[in-house]
Amino acid sequence: MQTLPATHPDDFPVLDTDGLRDRFLVDGLFATGEVGWAYAHDDRLLLGGVDLTGEPLTLEAPPELAAEHLCDRRELAVVCLDGSVSVETDGQTHELDAFDVLYVSRGTGSVRLTGTARVYLVAAPAHADHPTAVGRRDEVFGADLGEQEQANVRTVRRYVHADGIASANLVLGITTLAPGSVWNTMPCHTHPRRTEVYLYTGLGDGRVVHLAGPPTQTRSVVVADGQAVVSPGWSVHTGVGTRAYSFVWAMAGENQDYADMDVVDLGSLR
Numbered sequence: 001m002q003t004l005p006a007t008h009p010d011d012f013p014v015l016d017t018d019g020l021r022d023r024f025l026v027d028g029l030f031a032t033g034e035v036g037w038a039y040a041h042d043d044r045l046l047l048g049g050v051d052l053t054g055e056p057l058t059l060e061a062p063p064e065l066a067a068e069h070l071c072d073r074r075e076l077a078v079v080c081l082d083g084s085v086s087v088e089t090d091g092q093t094h095e096l097d098a099f100d101v102l103y104v105s106r107g108t109g110s111v112r113l114t115g116t117a118r119v120y121l122v123a124a125p126a127h128a129d130h131p132t133a134v135g136r137r138d139e140v141f142g143a144d145l146g147e148q149e150q151a152n153v154r155t156v157r158r159y160v161h162a163d164g165i166a167s168a169n170l171v172l173g174i175t176t177l178a179p180g181s182v183w184n185t186m187p188c189h190t191h192p193r194r195t196e197v198y199l200y201t202g203l204g205d206g207r208v209v210h211l212a213g214p215p216t217q218t219r220s221v222v223v224a225d226g227q228a229v230v231s232p233g234w235s236v237h238t239g240v241g242t243r244a245y246s247f248v249w250a251m252a253g254e255n256q257d258y259a260d261m262d263v264v265d266l267g268s269l270r
């Protein structure tokens with residue numbers, strides 16, 4: 001399993017390309033028929049991905065968690081990226097299509113996936129139980145943002161958040177850029193109270209030039225489809241694609257208030 005220990009912001013600007021990728025880029029999540037896991041020490045976010053091809057798959061806790069079941073101490077989001085997947089949680093079945101999300105309560109014993117789908121998993125430590133619930137692509141809150149002149153027309157869908165599916169710690173949504181738009185999250189922001197992970201999808205053979213780092217010392221990370229970037233609280237997270245794409249954003253930390261962010265003035269970005 002890829003482990004991403006925390007980095008002090010003063011160490012960020014001295015990292016070279018490989019150093020940046022080692023510390024912040026998550027690769028290899030989507031193996032066929034088995035979960036690829038990555039474990040970020042920032043806010044203890046656990047990320048997983050699997051390419052399902054019809055064979056059922058029971059989710060196991062990676063040994064690094066030293067837990068009997070994945071959700072013994074964690075809440076989990078199961079995100080269907082494409083195709084469709086049936087998720088059985090302790091005998092209850094939930095059907096997900098593309099961009100539907102299942103929130104799985106802490107304390108759930110068994111989670112079993114069946115389908116032909118690419119499935120992304122995000123699990124955060126939880127101190128309380130909240131009901132298992134489905135958020136559907138066309139039913140959750142969506143905000144249409146951006147302007148064509150700025151090449152950032154996009155829909156930001158919020159699934160797990162303070163006014164949506166209740167959670168102990170996790171906040172999660174999916175942003176989809178309109179055809180012809182390429183910029184995400186510009187103007188950009190930081191949120192010192194939360195870690196955020198962007199998982200890029202729908203990018204085909206294209207790339208996103210993702211900007212990370214303290215606002216006055218950004219560096220770029222070139223990201224392919226199915227890869228993710230971990231943003232500690234001190235890091236911006238924004239990017240420009242060679243085409244339109246979507247990304248799953250997931251956060252954990254002090255609170256679940258979507259608006260708790262410090263917007264960075266464009267003129268101060270370096």
Ligand SMILES: O=C[C@H](O)[C@@H](O)CC(=O)C(=O)O
Nearest residue numbers: 154156175184185186249261
């Ligand atoms: O904290 C919030 C997250 O960075 C995203 O929701 C922002 C985003 O999807 C966008 O503006 O495109």
